[in-house]
Amino acid sequence: MSKKTVQLNDQQKAVVGFRQGYAVAMASPGSGKTACIVERVLALLREGVKPSEILSLTFTSSAAKEMVERAGLKDVKEKIFSTFHSWALGFIKRECLALPFKVRHDAHGPNPLCLPIDAARMLAMICRHLPDKVQWKDAQGYISLMKRRGISPAMAVKFIEHDGDEKFVAAYAKYEQALREKGVMDFDSVVIETARLLESRADVRARNRYKFVQIDEAHDTDSCQWECVKHISENILAVGDENQGIYGWRGSESKITSYFCGMFPAACVLDLPINYRSTKEIVAYCKEIAPEQNSTVLNFSTPNEQGVPPTFRLYGREDEEAAGVIRNCQDLGNTAILARTNRQLACFENECATRGLRYRLLGKSGYWNQREVKDCIAIVGAVVKPTDNAILGMLKSRCEMTKFLRKSDTAEHKSVATQLTEMQAREVGKTCLSQLLCRLEATANIGHALRELRSELRTLNGLTAIKMVLNRFGVLSSYDEDDNKDENVDNDPRDNVMKLVEYAGKKASLAEFYEWTGKVQRSLRARTDCLTLGTIHASKGREWKYVFVVGVNQDVLPHVKGEIEEEKRIFFVACSRAALKLHVSASGVASELMRHKLPKDDDGGIIDAWDGFELLREG
Numbered sequence: 001m002s003k004k005t006v007q008l009n010d011q012q013k014a015v016v017g018f019r020q021g022y023a024v025a026m027a028s029p030g031s032g033k034t035a036c037i038v039e040r041v042l043a044l045l046r047e048g049v050k051p052s053e054i055l056s057l058t059f060t061s062s063a064a065k066e067m068v069e070r071a072g073l074k075d076v077k078e079k080i081f082s083t084f085h086s087w088a089l090g091f092i093k094r095e096c097l098a099l100p101f102k103v104r105h106d107a108h109g110p111n112p113l114c115l116p117i118d119a120a121r122m123l124a125m126i127c128r129h130l131p132d133k134v135q136w137k138d139a140q141g142y143i144s145l146m147k148r149r150g151i152s153p154a155m156a157v158k159f160i161e162h163d164g165d166e167k168f169v170a171a172y173a174k175y176e177q178a179l180r181e182k183g184v185m186d187f188d189s190v191v192i193e194t195a196r197l198l199e200s201r202a203d204v205r206a207r208n209r210y211k212f213v214q215i216d217e218a219h220d221t222d223s224c225q226w227e228c229v230k231h232i233s234e235n236i237l238a239v240g241d242e243n244q245g246i247y248g249w250r251g252s253e254s255k256i257t258s259y260f261c262g263m264f265p266a267a268c269v270l271d272l273p274i275n276y277r278s279t280k281e282i283v284a285y286c287k288e289i290a291p292e293q294n295s296t297v298l299n300f301s302t303p304n305e306q307g308v309p310p311t312f313r314l315y316g317r318e319d320e321e322a323a324g325v326i327r328n329c330q331d332l333g334n335t336a337i338l339a340r341t342n343r344q345l346a347c348f349e350n351e352c353a354t355r356g357l358r359y360r361l362l363g364k365s366g367y368w369n370q371r372e373v374k375d376c377i378a379i380v381g382a383v384v385k386p387t388d389n390a391i392l393g394m395l396k397s398r399c400e401m402t403k404f405l406r407k408s409d410t411a412e413h414k415s416v417a418t419q420l421t422e423m424q425a426r427e428v429g430k431t432c433l434s435q436l437l438c439r440l441e442a443t444a445n446i447g448h449a450l451r452e453l454r455s456e457l458r459t460l461n462g463l464t465a466i467k468m469v470l471n472r473f474g475v476l477s478s479y480d481e482d483d484n485k486d487e488n489v490d491n492d493p494r495d496n497v498m499k500l501v502e503y504a505g506k507k508a509s510l511a512e513f514y515e516w517t518g519k520v521q522r523s524l525r526a527r528t529d530c531l532t533l534g535t536i537h538a539s540k541g542r543e544w545k546y547v548f549v550v551g552v553n554q555d556v557l558p559h560v561k562g563e564i565e566e567e568k569r570i571f572f573v574a575c576s577r578a579a580l581k582l583h584v585s586a587s588g589v590a591s592e593l594m595r596h597k598l599p600k601d602d603d604g605g606i607i608d609a610w611d612g613f614e615l616l617r618e619g
Helices: 010-017 033-046 061-071 084-094 116-128 136-148 153-159 165-182 187-200 202-207 223-230 256-263 280-289 318-327 342-355 371-384 388-396 416-426 433-439 441-456 462-473 493-504 510-521 564-575
Strands: 022-027 054-058 081-083 212-215 236-240 268-272 311-315 335-339 359-361 531-535 544-549 578-587
Touching: 010 033, 010 268, 022 033, 022 256, 033 054, 033 061, 033 212, 033 236, 054 061, 054 084, 061 081, 081 084, 084 187, 084 223, 116 136, 116 165, 136 153, 136 165, 136 187, 136 223, 153 165, 187 202, 187 223, 223 256, 236 256, 280 564, 280 578, 311 318, 318 342, 318 578, 335 342, 342 359, 342 493, 342 510, 342 531, 371 388, 371 441, 371 462, 371 493, 371 510, 388 416, 388 433, 388 441, 416 433, 416 441, 433 441, 441 462, 462 493, 462 510, 493 510, 544 564, 564 578
Parallel strands: 022 236, 022 268, 054 081, 054 212, 212 236, 311 578, 335 531, 335 544, 359 531, 544 578
Antiparallel strands: none
């Protein structure tokens, strides 16, 4: 452990030096919170605290890995830096005999975690056999929300908020019963059962104590996770920012100061108000838009240069915005384009493909990566260019036509895809899967539908053709209007499908549209030294010299399905990623978050792209 200490300001020293009791450090963007967390761990180790007595929790494995590397602790056996779920899973494995139910064991000990794909299949099977029709994905969102709120199946009856929620309660109860019978837990249950054991068993608490616990991104911590934390130490440091809590939709407690001080009345509050990332102009703007005007924001400042003021522009259409923004991206490796939803990123991905620009996507960001988009393209491919891959993709796609065909192989049953490929292998000559569809009873209807569609679509334009295909396969009807009612709206399946319809409407035929989608999907993607595209949620914890916050449109940011205060925090997070220059733009009707900042003419009218106003060139 030879890592040298870094230079700290007085506020950072107070955080690093905190030892006894409970404290919440309010860390403004770019204030060096990660450095404080790492330096505090190193200081404790230098003071003789054992690695096994320190626990530093964060929310992503990449963040935990970064902290290990920055601390130079790769060779330390004990796991100091960990995600909540990784730590909780280790706890469950250690304390499996204390659980009120049995968990599965294998040759290497307890193995209680049910893989997400297995849990989804289990839930889908349960939903298919319920008296009332339930889409498994809807049930999954409901169950996950209930679990994050600490609401058991027995308690869920008392928390029914909408007509029809009774069917979700039934699915929840049967799902939990199935998990118990198999001796496994899903992702959410690992933390829930950890909290329950710590709450109910004094002996378990005694075996799992730490001298020091610290929590990164504390504003993203939910009540169940806080229940775990309060039982494992008497010295707890929470590091977060009330203005960066953007996961309220999954149960996080963003009002971290009041929540933490309510849980620990003797807690103190430490401020980290100095930003080392951004220019004075960007810091001033972020200070202005911060939803929570707390003491950290009031003292928000930076020693950096003055810089240039953020710029604000309005475009007539999305494609004009994409062209205008990307035209002004000069230093690709240090530039990010951030949007509220994946659908908004589509125009920017297309523009990069058209211009031959290398780009990368953050996390699960990206329009063309979304499952429903790939499903629709596979269906279209099965119609206009029925290769074996297109047919197999179509059979796995989510739509009414394939509802009962998407089962995977089991010990008792072969999937439809397997049956078709085995039938193909038995053929004397090579026979395309599309030709075999009509010969298999389960897929005969699909085979006939594909043949009819190929005949009917020959003279139709792209818009009419894709609407006919999607309607025939029942794509939109497989997604409820409220599919994302309790989830992050970065990705709305129905929105994404309709965006695909819009693109098809610009092509002369469905075949031309399908060929175009192939070119876009094969666009130049890279990992380094390229333009970054992503949703604002995926940008959390990152920074770039140049940031374009795009699509700040009415009903999109703030999103019509979002809670207004959280939407303001999302906008704050996006703008605070910028170090040197910040550009904010919209297309069509600008949101109130930026409308007042748009350039005006002499009569007070907004100057937009139609008047020839262009973004300032970098440099």
